[in-house]
Amino acid sequence: MSTYVYMKVLESAPERYDRGIHRLSGGTIASIYERVAERVAAPGRRVLDVGCGTGGVALACAARGARVVGIDVNPGMLSVARDKAARRLPAPDVDWIELGAMELEDRFAPGSFDAVTSCLAFSELSPDERRYVLRVALRLLHPGGSLVIADEVPPRRRAARVWRRVRRLPVVFMTWALTQTSTHPVGGLADAVRAAGFADVVEERLGRDDFAIVSGRRAAGAS
Amino acid sequence: MSVSGFAGWLRDTLLRLAPHATATGLRAVGRPGPDSPVVLTGNYTLTVRRLVEALAGRDAWLLVADSRGINVWCAAGGGHLTHHDVIAVLRSSGVGERVRHRRLILPQLAATGIERRLVREATGWEPRWGPARLEDLPEFFDRHERPRKAQRAMRFPLWERLEMALMWAWPMALGAFLILTLAFGHRVATVGAGVIVLGVGAVFAGLPWLPVTGGRRWLMYGGLALVTLAAGGEGLLALGAARPAALAGLAATCALAAGILSLDLTGTTPWYPGTINSFRNHFDVELVEDRCTGAAECVQVCPREVLAMDGPRRKVVLARPGACIRCGACIVQCPEDALRFRFSDGRVVEPGTVRSTRVNLLGRRAVPLAAPPRTPS
Known part of the structure; x- marks a missing residue:
């Protein structure tokens, strides 16, 4: 069974994930976690973070007093998240669960959450999977609850898209070589959120038009 | 082989060590209908291309799960192709609306990553192991989806x-x-x-x-x-x-x-154990016989015919321990936790750890044996 590239290197990737994402985001990732958290987290609010990874958004929400559930398929990432939670917060109210985004309906009843968040996880999903997860997220939200997705997106102008690729190539290569972490832009995010039935969908662009925070709401009267 | 087929072979072969991803989701091979078989694989370009070639002339659904562009064996061993990915593609691809049955053929070499029971419980699909090598799939289908015993063993031609x-x-x-x-x-x-x-x-x-x-x-x-x-x-x-x-x-x-x-x-290679994990401290698969109930799930997934059933005793035996490549598939699949890794210094890696971290950094996961093996009550 092959080991160099796939195991000896990737295996310890969770421990290097934070470093890789910090580098790829040009040092802005921590502020993005905070921006997502400030939109949804308040004492007692129930927040679900889909694809929580090493717990960036989940911990930012917990620090604001929210009751957080962080799900991820990677036990290594969750283990790093648990360690970080124990180090940073005195009594974090976070449940870390090894669960796929497509398995949410098996675990949580409709209306279980006041907010659903996801940061740099939707870009890991196929278009089919994004549609599926958005439909499930809508059901899991309490009426009036909000969805906030933060992810890399392709810039709107073609020239900017080309320039972004060129500019990032050395950073992406070096980051992958050192940390085996990479990210991919996801197109049509706001449209996908609207198509899933969310109301009041707003897309805020950050960085060089290559990062977006998309928010939406489950309409209060929705069943 | 066509010109584009040769170009694909050359690219996939030369870049074989690096991940190479193709689209996930449901694909049709031939003209599949509601009763056609559903075959799952990872999204490693080389494997998907070879599967389509192997199934030429037949009608089947190909369900491509997200293995991060890595071949099914390395992906499963590294924790990048697990039951989570199988459940994800079963649900998001809409395959359930295309077929009347719920039989899912899994690649046997993904047994280190995919826990069949968890797929069954979450989706109602009935996963079963296909042959170890994809070129045996046509015969597997001709035999009503049962591999010959020899087809569970890996070959390295x-x-x-x-x-x-x-x-x-x-x-x-x-x-x-x-x-x-x-x-x-x-x-x-x-x-x-x-x-x-x-x-x-x-x-x-x-x-x-x-x-x-x-x-x-x-x-x-x-x-x-x-x-x-x-x-x-x-x-x-x-x-x-x-x-x-x-x-x-x-x-x-x-x-x-x-x-x-x-x-x-x-x-x-798919034939020998890697040396990196055991460079200084050798380890083997250990059978805790008291726990074995003869379920033989391990025998079905072992690609090197290491494990065999001792029929009269209703127990599994390590028939060819020297051939073991320590892929961990048997440990993950055993419903009784009767198998585990044991290092030569006495430390062990229990099945729960293998199911969580697969075979990544095994040496780091090894712990001293906590208690003597369970004895039958």
């Missing part, structure tokens, strides 16, 4: 060994060619690159007869360095370029190539 040799040889040969060209000119560089290609090719061609595991492998790699040096020296003499400096450069090249191969040549 000459053509595949030579593909592996190509994967290893070209980056080393290219690197050697560039460096030797700068230092000694293109004639020495051509000889250096040539002996690397021939040496690596000869090792993989002769793999079944060479001592590539155990302490004697160092003799083999030393021998390889000397033989390639001798062949290269002859080449330099023939070309009239056998200056002392060039010979020294060639010697360094041959030693380096053998050294790189020795790191974990066996780990890139």
Whole structure:
């Protein structure tokens, strides 16, 4: 069974994930976690973070007093998240669960959450999977609850898209070589959120038009 | 093979060591209908292309799960193709609306990552293991979706060994060619690159007869360095370029190539255990016989026929422990937790840990044996 590239290197990737994402985001990732958290987290609010990874958004929400559930398929990432939670917060109210985004309906009843968040996880999903997860997220939200997705997106102008690729190539290569972490832009995010039935969908662009925070709401009267 | 087929083969073979992703989701092979079989695989371009070729002339649904562009075996062993990915593609692809049945054929070599029970519980689909090699799928379907016993065992035929040799040889040969060209000119560089290609090719061609595991492998790699040096020296003499400096450069090249191969040549094959995880501290699969109930799930997934059923006793036995490649599939699948890894210093990796971290950094997961094995009450 092959080991160099796939195991000896990737295996310890969770421990290097934070470093890789910090580098790829040009040092802005921590502020993005905070921006997502400030939109949804308040004492007692129930927040679900889909694809929580090493717990960036989940911990930012917990620090604001929210009751957080962080799900991820990677036990290594969750283990790093648990360690970080124990180090940073005195009594974090976070449940870390090894669960796929497509398995949410098996675990949580409709209306279980006041907010659903996801940061740099939707870009890991196929278009089919994004549609599926958005439909499930809508059901899991309490009426009036909000969805906030933060992810890399392709810039709107073609020239900017080309320039972004060129500019990032050395950073992406070096980051992958050192940390085996990479990210991919996801197109049509706001449209996908609207198509899933969310109301009041707003897309805020950050960085060089290559990062977006998309928010939406489950309409209060929705069943 | 068509021109585009050859181009695809060349690209996939040369880049075999690197992840190479293709689209996930449901694909039709032939004209599948509601009763056609559903075959799952990972999204490694090479595997998907070969599966489509293997199923040519048949009607089947191909369900491509997200294995991060890695082949199913390495992905499963590294935790990148698990039941989470199978559940995800079953649900998001809409395959359930295309077929009337709920039979799902899984690649046997993904057994280190995919827990069948969890797929069944979450989705209602009935997963079963296909043959170890995808070219056996047509016969598997002709036999009403049952593999012959021999088809559960991995094979490593000459053509595949030579593909592996190509994967290893070209980056080393290219690197050697560039460096030797700068230092000694293109004639020495051509000889250096040539002996690397021939040496690596000869090792993989002769793999079944060479001592590539155990302490004697160092003799083999030393021998390889000397033989390639001798062949290269002859080449330099023939070309009239056998200056002392060039010979020294060639010697360094041959030693380096053998050294790189020795790191974990066996780990890139489906036939031998990797040496990286057991470099200093050997480990084996251990059967805790008291816990075994003869479910034989392990026998179904072992690609090296290590495990066998002892029928009269209703117990599994380690029939060929020397052939074990320590992929961990049997440990993950055993419903009674009767198998685990045991290191030579007495520490163990229990099944729960293997199911969580697969075979990643096994040495780091090993813990002292907590309590004596359970005894029947």
